[in-house]
Amino acid sequence: MKFQAPKGTRDFYPAEMARRSYILDAWRRVSQRNGFEQVDGPIFESLDLYKVKSGDGIVSELFHFEDRGGRELALRPEFTPTLARMVAAQANALPKPIKWFSTPNLCRAERPQRGRLREFSQWNVDILGLDDSVTDAECIFTAVDLMSELGLTPKHVRVKISHRQTVRNILAKLGVTDADMPAAFNLLDRMDRLPREEVLTEASRIGLDELAVRMFQEFGKDKYPCDQDGVIAAIRSKLVLDRGDPSVVDFETLGTELETFGIADWCEYDLSIVRGLAYYTGTVFEIHEASGAERAMAGGGRYDGLIKMFGGPATPAVGFGMGDVVLMNVLADKGLLPDSEKVSPRPDVFVIEVTGYTTKSLKIVSSLRKQGVHARFSYKTTRNLGKQLKEAAACCARYALIVDERIIEQDVAGLKNLSTGEQSDVSVKEEHMDDLAARLGHREP
RNA sequence: GUGAGCGUAGCUCAGUUGGUUAGAGCACCGCGUUGUGGUCGCGGGGGUCGGGGGUUCGAAUCCCCUCGCUCACCCCA
Numbered sequence: 001m002k003f004q005a006p007k008g009t010r011d012f013y014p015a016e017m018a019r020r021s022y023i024l025d026a027w028r029r030v031s032q033r034n035g036f037e038q039v040d041g042p043i044f045e046s047l048d049l050y051k052v053k054s055g056d057g058i059v060s061e062l063f064h065f066e067d068r069g070g071r072e073l074a075l076r077p078e079f080t081p082t083l084a085r086m087v088a089a090q091a092n093a094l095p096k097p098i099k100w101f102s103t104p105n106l107c108r109a110e111r112p113q114r115g116r117l118r119e120f121s122q123w124n125v126d127i128l129g130l131d132d133s134v135t136d137a138e139c140i141f142t143a144v145d146l147m148s149e150l151g152l153t154p155k156h157v158r159v160k161i162s163h164r165q166t167v168r169n170i171l172a173k174l175g176v177t178d179a180d181m182p183a184a185f186n187l188l189d190r191m192d193r194l195p196r197e198e199v200l201t202e203a204s205r206i207g208l209d210e211l212a213v214r215m216f217q218e219f220g221k222d223k224y225p226c227d228q229d230g231v232i233a234a235i236r237s238k239l240v241l242d243r244g245d246p247s248v249v250d251f252e253t254l255g256t257e258l259e260t261f262g263i264a265d266w267c268e269y270d271l272s273i274v275r276g277l278a279y280y281t282g283t284v285f286e287i288h289e290a291s292g293a294e295r296a297m298a299g300g301g302r303y304d305g306l307i308k309m310f311g312g313p314a315t316p317a318v319g320f321g322m323g324d325v326v327l328m329n330v331l332a333d334k335g336l337l338p339d340s341e342k343v344s345p346r347p348d349v350f351v352i353e354v355t356g357y358t359t360k361s362l363k364i365v366s367s368l369r370k371q372g373v374h375a376r377f378s379y380k381t382t383r384n385l386g387k388q389l390k391e392a393a394a395c396c397a398r399y400a401l402i403v404d405e406r407i408i409e410q411d412v413a414g415l416k417n418l419s420t421g422e423q424s425d426v427s428v429k430e431e432h433m434d435d436l437a438a439r440l441g442h443r444e445p
Numbered sequence: 446g447u448g449a450g451c452g453u454a455g456c457u458c459a460g461u462u463g464g465u466u467a468g469a470g471c472a473c474c475g476c477g478u479u480g481u482g483g484u485c486g487c488g489g490g491g492g493u494c495g496g497g498g499g500u501u502c503g504a505a506u507c508c509c510c511u512c513g514c515u516c517a518c519c520c521c522a
Contacts, residue, residue, distance in 0.1 A: 007513075054522060061520075078522045113516065276522060354480060389482045404480080416481075
């Protein structure tokens with residue numbers, strides 16, 4: 001019997017794990033400097049939790065099972081329901097605004113393809129309890145901060161921003177009824193990928209006449225930079241909305257905030273961004289690879305109604321999720337995913353023993369380790385110095401400590417800097433191990 | 446769920462119209478030079494040719510099924 005990892009899952013051998021940690025560490029570092037606190041929940045939840053938000057249709061898309069008590073459970077396909085449940089349960093006790101992040105593993109019973117697996121990690125960042133658009137901007141800033149942290153630039157990726165309410169109002173002006181609104185959003189989402197005639201057919205089905213279809217297509221395909229005066233006005237004139245329309249004011253304010261945060265050059269308005277049909281109420285955004293080659297790297301927006309849906313008090317909220325799969329694809333394509341050696345823990349010292357005093361050298365190893373030094377040694381039987389130096393170099397050790405017969409008479413050993421090749425003698429007397437550990441433990445930037 | 450293209454060693458691949466015990470490079474492990482680095486030499490482990498069935502005297506090679514991978518569609522929280 002030969003076993004292999006289940007379809008759509010990954011094994012992380014040390015080299016892959018080092019790269020994965022590189023991403024997860026960046027997520028945590030960026031979250032924390034933006035003022036977010038880490039949370040987590042169970043990896044499985046009651047199946048109903050997901051039905052509440054997404055309807056019964058979601059069940060076929062997730063891994064679900066029954067426990068021995070007949071309870072219906074599901075592996076989490078997303079984190080937001082858990083977050084909503086947690087916030088709803090203690091809404092009154094939590095200081096506002098709530099700024100939380102998490103990096104859960106999620107499972108979806110989908111067919112794997114490029115950028116999409118059955119198990120993946122996702123970075124979730126949310127701000128709850130404030131409806132100020134500065135929090136929308138702060139979420140986008142945090143996402144951009146991460147991109148920047150990993151070496152990406154506005155040339156590599158674009159933040160595409162839309163506004164649910166603005167789009168809804170435009171569609172209403174064009175003649176779409178409330179009943180047809182979901183279909184209209186769905187069409188808007190797919191418009192880029194559909195042939196023109198099909199767009200026309202579907203548009204007429206939801207009550208859009210010839211002129212309306214043209215306008216519909218027009219605003220769906222145009223992209224506007226966020227950093228120029230008057231763009232909002234340009235959009236507004238095209239989009240037949242009144243100057244005082246609250247959603248436009250809101251949208252406009254966000255643009256100003258993005259400029260204030262200094263990230264307007266990463267962003268553009270793109271009203272074809274829809275984000276499914278779910279629970280978004282205001283700002284929505286996605287981050288894409290600039291050429292549009294990959295699927296979305298991140299997506300999010302404002303969801304002011306969700307906490308109430310989960311039994312909590314009405315709580316405004318904004319947030320986004322970013323998966324590791326597309327992110328790593330994009331980084332790899334741009335040559336920005338470091339080699340595993342560059343992001344793997346590097347030994348401070350490799351203790352080499354050439355004369356047979358194994359006990360002495362092992363004592364040095366354990367003494368250094370007790371003081372926090374990353375120390376390794378060879379398990380080979382050979383005493384050959386060249387071979388052991390090669391092994392030390394292969395694991396990228398900073399120093400080699402060469403223990404020879406002088407350990408007996410003088411308590412000294414050779415310390416060789418493996419990047420410069422310089423070598424000098426150091427004392428390995430018991431009372432001097434502190435000094436040696438301090439010297440070896442000092443990490444160059 | 447639908448469709449297409451791929452499955453030979455850990456990795457990249459060779460393997461003639463079906464023909465003896467299925468190969469190479471890299472990687473891994475060991476040994477060698479009585480003491481200074483990714484060399485070099487020698488040796489070693491590792492493959493039921495994804496799995497099952499069929500055709501045939503004979504299948505890595507031809508046919509069917511199945512599993513997996515990759516890509517696209519559906520969907521995308």
